Amino acid sequence: METGAGIAAPFGRLLRELRQSRRLTIEELAEASGVSGRAIGDMERGRSRRPHRGTITALAQGLELDEATHARLLAAARAARPGARPAESGRASPHTLPRGVRDFVGRRGGN
Template sequence: MSPFGQQLRELRRARKLTVNQLAVYSGISSATISKIENGKRGTPKPATIKKLAAVLKVPYENLMAAAGHIQAFPEEIREASEGYQSVYEIYQTAVTRGAEHLPIFNSQKWEHLSKQDIENLSKYFDFLSSEAKKRASSS
């Protein structure tokens, strides 16, 4: 088994997906996925890796590095990339709920906030989230 194949199998299993499920969700045949995992197929092309990364919810760059297509990023860059991905997912959720117009998504609004202001925002958001969960569980 190749290191990439082993990593692919571990990621798939961590997401509790079968080879067939990963195949359906990614559009890559189950035979191809099986061959990759078992080291019986060469390094996947970037397009294949992109599909796998999307389904497995891992940064594309990480899988590209694991496959040897690019040099691995230093840990600080990888963490920043994952942070940006989280922010992007939050923004996507806001867009689907019609909330992208809120001032929290305006970077200019953040320029003058102090560390204490940001901590207060965080506490308030936690409070709102907690209240929403309570409402959802009581209905």
């Protein structure tokens, strides 16, 4: 489970754990998901750290994951990407607006 950094990434460990808990070989998961066995092996070993969302979805379908476990796998993949920042405590910056705000209500124009 070696990587260039010395240990397999959390995404790779989680993927392997999920595959093994379902008693699937890499080849069986490859067949069930449509993702190549080599790609799965590379992800598990941490050699491929930036799987695409579609690849993760295909793996989740092949593993027959529930929504919560699929979301956990997606989060682990996002965290493995270079430049990824850990999730914050849920507090928004005081300098940002919530998404979807297109205008302010109750303001008068032309002061």
